[in-house]
Amino acid sequence: MAYITGPDVVKYACTCGLLKPITHLYFCRYCTQIRCSFCVCHEIDSNFCGKCSENIPSSEARLKKNRCGNCYVCPSCQQDLSTRIASKGSANPEEAKSTPKKMYYLLCQFCRWSSRDVGIPDQSTVTGGWPKRENVHANRLQELVDSYKAIILASKKHQQDKEKKKRVKCLSYTDRTGVTAAAIRKRLGLPADMTHPMLKNRPKNPEPAKAKSEVEDLPDSIFTEPLNLAEIMSIEQRLLQPEQQPTTVDKLFPVHKQLSIKRSLRCRSCEHNVSKPEYNPNSVKFKIQLFAYYIIPEIRIVTVEPLRSGKTSELIVKFTNPTQHQTTITFFELDLDEVESVVTEEVAEVAESFEQSLYLQEKQQLSLPSLGSLSQPSSLLASRTPSITVKPRRIKEDLNCKIGIPESSFILLPRDDAAEYDDSGDSHNIQDDPKLVKWRKSNKAFIRLYVTPNEDLPLNSEVTCGFVMQHIYTNTITSKVENKEPQQYNHKVKVFLTLGNSVGCD
Amino acid sequence: MPIYESLSSDKLSVVLDIGAAYTKFGFTGEFSPRSIITSEVLCSKTKKLRRIWDYESAEDLYDLLVDFIHVIFFKYALLSPKDKPVIIVESLLCPTTFRETLAKVLFYHYEMSMMFILPSHLVCLASLAIDSAMVVDVGYKEAVVIPICYSFPVVKAWQALPLGGEAIHNNLRTLLSSSNTGIQDLPESTLENIKVRCCFVTKKYRADQLGSAKPEIATCPDVKYPIGGAEHMTVTGKVRERAFELLYEEDNDHLCLSTMILDALLQVDRDLRQKLMGNIVLIGGSVMVPGFKARLKEELEMQLKNNRYSKLNISTIAFHSLPCKENYAAFLGGALYGATELLNMKSLTRETYFKENRLPDWINFKENVHCA
Numbered sequence: 025m026a027y028i029t030g031p032d033v034v035k036y037a038c039t040c041g042l043l044k045p046i047t048h049l050y051f052c053r054y055c056t057q058i059r060c061s062f063c064v065c066h067e068i069d070s071n072f073c074g075k076c077s078e079n080i081p082s083s084e085a086r087l088k089k090n091r092c093g094n095c096y097v098c099p100s101c102q103q104d105l106s107t108r109i110a111s112k113g114s115a116n117p118e119e120a121k122s123t124p125k126k127m128y129y130l131l132c133q134f135c136r137w138s139s140r141d142v143g144i145p146d147q148s149t150v151t152g153g154w155p156k157r158e159n160v161h162a163n164r165l166q167e168l169v170d171s172y173k174a175i176i177l178a179s180k181k182h183q184q185d186k187e188k189k190k191r192v193k194c195l196s197y198t199d200r201t202g203v204t205a206a207a208i209r210k211r212l213g214l215p216a217d218m219t220h221p222m223l224k225n226r227p228k229n230p231e232p233a234k235a236k237s238e239v240e241d242l243p244d245s246i247f248t249e250p251l252n253l254a255e256i257m258s259i260e261q262r263l264l265q266p267e268q269q270p271t272t273v274d275k276l277f278p279v280h281k282q283l284s285i286k287r288s289l290r291c292r293s294c295e296h297n298v299s300k301p302e303y304n305p306n307s308v309k310f311k312i313q314l315f316a317y318y319i320i321p322e323i324r325i326v327t328v329e330p331l332r333s334g335k336t337s338e339l340i341v342k343f344t345n346p347t348q349h350q351t352t353i354t355f356f357e358l359d360l361d362e363v364e365s366v367v368t369e370e371v372a373e374v375a376e377s378f379e380q381s382l383y384l385q386e387k388q389q390l391s392l393p394s395l396g397s398l399s400q401p402s403s404l405l406a407s408r409t410p411s412i413t414v415k416p417r418r419i420k421e422d423l424n425c426k427i428g429i430p431e432s433s434f435i436l437l438p439r440d441d442a443a444e445y446d447d448s449g450d451s452h453n454i455q456d457d458p459k460l461v462k463w464r465k466s467n468k469a470f471i472r473l474y475v476t477p478n479e480d481l482p483l484n485s486e487v488t489c490g491f492v493m494q495h496i497y498t499n500t501i502t503s504k505v506e507n508k509e510p511q512q513y514n515h516k517v518k519v520f521l522t523l524g525n526s527v528g529c530d
Numbered sequence: 531m532p533i534y535e536s537l538s539s540d541k542l543s544v545v546l547d548i549g550a551a552y553t554k555f556g557f558t559g560e561f562s563p564r565s566i567i568t569s570e571v572l573c574s575k576t577k578k579l580r581r582i583w584d585y586e587s588a589e590d591l592y593d594l595l596v597d598f599i600h601v602i603f604f605k606y607a608l609l610s611p612k613d614k615p616v617i618i619v620e621s622l623l624c625p626t627t628f629r630e631t632l633a634k635v636l637f638y639h640y641e642m643s644m645m646f647i648l649p650s651h652l653v654c655l656a657s658l659a660i661d662s663a664m665v666v667d668v669g670y671k672e673a674v675v676i677p678i679c680y681s682f683p684v685v686k687a688w689q690a691l692p693l694g695g696e697a698i699h700n701n702l703r704t705l706l707s708s709s710n711t712g713i714q715d716l717p718e719s720t721l722e723n724i725k726v727r728c729c730f731v732t733k734k735y736r737a738d739q740l741g742s743a744k745p746e747i748a749t750c751p752d753v754k755y756p757i758g759g760a761e762h763m764t765v766t767g768k769v770r771e772r773a774f775e776l777l778y779e780e781d782n783d784h785l786c787l788s789t790m791i792l793d794a795l796l797q798v799d800r801d802l803r804q805k806l807m808g809n810i811v812l813i814g815g816s817v818m819v820p821g822f823k824a825r826l827k828e829e830l831e832m833q834l835k836n837n838r839y840s841k842l843n844i845s846t847i848a849f850h851s852l853p854c855k856e857n858y859a860a861f862l863g864g865a866l867y868g869a870t871e872l873l874n875m876k877s878l879t880r881e882t883y884f885k886e887n888r889l890p891d892w893i894n895f896k897e898n899v900h901c902a
Contacts, residue, residue, distance in 0.1 A: 062596070065641075067610045086542065089564065090608045161853035165561045165862075168659055169869050176870040233658040235809050235848035242821040246730060250751040256727045259719075263552070267562035269818075269855050285608050411612075412641060 034323050036316070037518035038063065041417035046323075049316035050298040052291040053501055056513055058316055059298055064289040065411055072305035074284045075104050079305050091280035094151050098132035099264060099276040105130040107150060108138075130154070130278055142276050157277055159267055167230060174227035288312075292411040318346050321353065321436060321495050323519060326470060331425075331526045333481040336474050339427075339523065345436035345467040349498035349510070354433035356492035358518055360419060421520055424481055425489035428474040432457040436495075439467040481526050490520040544607050545868055547619040547650065547861040548598075548632075550583045551670035551695055552815065554861035555602050558617065558868035563858050565606050571597040583671070588631050595635040603640075611636075615644035615873060619864035621667070622649045622685060622892065623674055633889045637880050644877035646868065647890075651676040652683050653863030654813050657853050662802065663809040664791060667860075668777075668816040670695035673787060675794045679802050685892065687797030689790040693777050695816050698725060701776045705769045713763055720757065728753045728765050729773040731821035734828045737775055740768055774819060778829050788829035792839045808848045815857035823849055 035043040040063035050059045071085040072078060073092035080092070096105040108131045111124040127146035130139040140146070144155060159165075255273050262269045264279055288300040300312040322344045329337035345351055435454055443466040454464075462470040477487050497515040547554040548569055556563035570579045571594055582598050585591035603611045616636060620629065629647075636642045651665040651674070661681045667674045675689040699721045706724070707713055716724075732740070739745040749767030757763050777787045785793075791810070795803050812823065830847050833839055854862045867873075878890060890897050 065612060066600070066604060067612070068604070068608060071608055085608065090606070159561055162561060164853055165657065165866075168657065169559060169866055172656070172866060173870050176872055176875075180871055180875065230659040232660045233850055233853075235850045237808075237846050237848040239823045239827050239849055241824045242730065242733060246820070247736075247748075247750045251728060251753045253727060253753060253755065258723045259726050262726070263566040266554075266564070266566045266855075266858065269857075282606070283608060285604060287604065412638060 031522075033325055033522045035520045035522075036320070037419055037520065039416060041419050043419065043421060043520055046317050046320060047315075049320075050289065050291075051314050051316040051319045052294060052296065052298055053314055053319075053499060054294040054296045055291060056497060056499070056515060057291075057293075058320070058517065059289075059291055061289070063292060064298060065292050067288050067290060069286040069288045069301060070303050070305070071283045071285055073281060075281055077305045079303065080283060085283055088280075090283050092283060093280070095281040096130060096154070096278040097281050098135060098137050099279050100137040100261060100273075101132060101135040102260075102264065103132055103134040104281065105132050105139075105278055107131075110146060112146070137276070139278060142274055144277075154278060157268060171227060171230040175229070178227050290411075295411065319497065320515075320517060321345050321351065321493070323493070323521075325521060325523070328475070328523050331475070331477050331487050331523060332528070333477045333483075333526055334479040336428075336476045339473045339475050339521075340462060341471050341473060341521070343436055343469050343471060345439055347498065348438050349496070350438050351436045351496040351498075352433050353436060354494040355429045356494060356516070357429050358423070358490040358492050360421075360423070419518070421488060421490070423488055423490050423520075424485070425475050425477045425487045425523065427489045427491050428476070429491060430457075430460050430473070432460055434461050434469060434471070436469055437464075437467050443467075475523065477526055483528050484525045487523045487526050488520060489523060490518060493517050493519050543615045543617055543868055543873065544603070544609065544611075545617040545619065545861060545864045546602070547858070547864060548582070549669055549815075550581075552857070553598075553602070554619075554858045555606055556861060556865060557607075558865050558873070560865055561862065562854065563861050566858065567602075567606070569598070571601065583628075585628075588627050591628065591631045592635060595632060596639050599635060599640060611640040611642055613641065613643045615646065615877060616642050617646045617648065617864050617868040617873065619648050619650050619653060619860045621674060622651060622676060622683060623688065623690060626891065629891065630889055633878075633883065637883050642880065644873070644879050645883075646873050646877040648864050648867055649683060649892075650813075650860035650863070652678055652681070653867055654811060654852075654859040655681075656863040656866040657859065658811065658850055660809060660850070662805055663811045663850065664794065664806040665811050665813065666787075666791060666817070668694055668787070668812070668814040670815070673777075673790065673814075673816075675790045677794055677798050677802075677806050679798065679806070684798055687794045689794045691781075691785060691787070691790055693787060694814070695722070695725075697776060698774060698816065702729070702769070702773045705772060706763070706765065709766050709769060710763050713757075716757075724755055724765060725773060726819070728755065729770050729819065731774045731777075731819055731825045732771040733821070734825065734832070736771065737778070737825075740771055741775070774822075778825065786829075788826065788833045789838075791830065792833055792842065795842060795844075796839075803842060804844060804846075807844045808846055810847065810849045811852070811859075812849065813852070813856050813859040817856050 032045040034045065036046050036049055036058065037043055038049060038060040039057045040060065042060055042062055044060050048060060050064065051057075052059050068082075071080045071082055071090070073080065073095055075095040076092065078092070078094075080088075097103065098105050107128050110127045110129060112127045125148070127148060128150055129144075129146045132138070139154070147153060257271060257273060257276070261276070262271065265277065268275065268277075270276060286301045286303070286305070289298050290296065291298050297312045298314045299310060301307075302309050302311055324342045324344075326340040326342050328339045331337050343353060434456060437454075456464070460471060462472045464470065475487075475489050481487070494514050494516045497513045499511045499513060542557040542559070545554075545556050545558055545563075547563075551569060552566050553569045554563040554566050556565075568579075569582050571582060572578070573580045574597075580594065582591070582594045585594055599611070603609055618632065633645060636645055651667060654665060655661065655663055655678060662677075662679050664675065664677050667676075671692065671694050672690050673693045677684045677687050699718055702721050702725055703716060706716065706721075736747060739747045740749070750770055752767055753765045753770065754762045755765050780786045780789065795806060798806060812826070817823070827847055827849070834842060834844055852859050852862075883889070888894075892898070
């Protein structure tokens, strides 16, 4: 398993231009393109608590501020707190025979902090109505929010009224007859209404805060009394409770545990999911898992001869076919400059396509009412605005080693899980180029390649080579739907191998 | 996204204040940030934590921000960022590269619908309901003073000095290594903890005494600070009191925290000066240390007696106390602004951003034409 967690020696180029090991890549079946976590759209599927594994609906999670209602973490070391039972005898000695009452308190098994340390009384229920701390300024701040909302609403309304007035030229019927509000007031003998319309029903401004010229001075005890470090909290502990930010340990309160999420990933260009987990928090399975590891042949380095600058060395790599379909592997020369020209072309396309999509969007909005019956593919996803495809970047990798591209191609047999138990030996009947294929077994093949590090390569520098691998990708989606033969595509992947450091001449 | 979620009346939008050391993240209409996290991401290449403000280029920053915003949304906010508005609280002196890259990340990579950018110095007054104040922001990298007059930041009077958490940590490192032999490379997190747990801002007369060759006062008690579990280090009383002194010691240009405030005041119309000095608001994490306000007042009073500032004729100096902790004061302002309709009225939408292909900024002449 070291190759998964260890250094990434074999890297595949994602469509977006980033190099990643195959375990970090996805393959969109609909676009037949490689995707990675950088170039897909992440979405939140479900919320759950990591301790009690309870699935929490998003509306409830929002209400509880993305925290679990029942689980707590230690305010001192951030580990999960566990609930402990303490039996408490009755206070009255005469009733000593009665069953002791169960009381609960919270304890951290790691740092031994407990809710009793800060004087929180033991609770009689397991979930416990553990006391919450209120923000002392909450009332004042709520008042401010309400008045700000009112002020902004009033000014918005005022602005809208103004626009309305501009539109309606003929103000009212009374204007034509000459009986205006001002004229009526005059006739009735009332003083003219001088208040500005803005001032009428104007929301009240909040009371401004008063500044004080007396400031809190340092207590004199700070200069004389020794400091007990155990009582003063560290910055991490303070920031765990952002509202209070307590400075001394006696103000530590248990903190509700932050919820975790399950994520689904969506391809940006075709809006299909490339990964979707099951809802159940206990399940580690997926509903949709289009991992590149299941589709694209995996390459591992088996052996490489010592690498010397300018000298050719033999490299043996293993190809594994993860699919149920036979595939043919062909090698091509990797040219990064060529890549760039493709990229720039695509960039221009992206810029155009974006404008087009904006235009389409507008058009669609206009046309939808009249042409509602026309089913457009994107109208299925009406709630989602189409994603923007981020332009692919240039691959950042300097190749300092040439690789001899073999002219012949070879076949990789489909994966057969039962082959391991088959003792009948290799019964395949494939005419292999003996120069290329060193050995093969079931869906694996060991391939011999020749690499030549550049002449000007200094000693002990990392040798990197790259090639383009073309494999046949068999698309099974359409065949299932339309009962057709599975479609086959030639799919090209750029592969980069880090072969190790170069050594001196012998 | 379920359909009822979009119909619920109280929409929560994310408010972000990306500071040099800590990022304050929360939702609109809430009075404290959900979490305060370090502005760092794990670099995928080197497997080390990297501060996002230590970026090398715009492309580098783009990658750092993509990772960082991902952590905020999927670890803390638990919200799909697509088609959601976001409120960004930032300093008026925020570098253009940073602002533009952030907008690019939010609009292109995360496809957010709206971005509401608020200047931190202005919005922090929302929680006090005042419209004129001298706002002093002492953060990690620098201290920035910008006077706000009748809800307008007087940007021409801005003052900034590299006095903040970073400078204090460096000062503390030198002080500690001179008093403890063998202790050289303390990590920044340890220094920060020593700072918040042991150090404080002392009084002026004590600072003068400690600065002289033979102090006539007894220093405060030493502290034995554990390092790495097994070792101890002595944080002497002198170090504890002197760690913050560089904020008040005038540098070669005769500038320090107190002169910054008064220099900013000199740039403001003289009718407003007394009003501003009667409304000083201190924000930023570094002002939370005990004794900071008292010492600043002492220093300001002393400086006002100086020839340099005697023409200011200030009679009283008054400070506001915020209804929150100072380190998230700017965030709180953003949350209050974001709770109102202003979010829908004044935000920069994705469509406008793509059409104009630029981010509005106060230094841009185009924005200032409308005001005239």
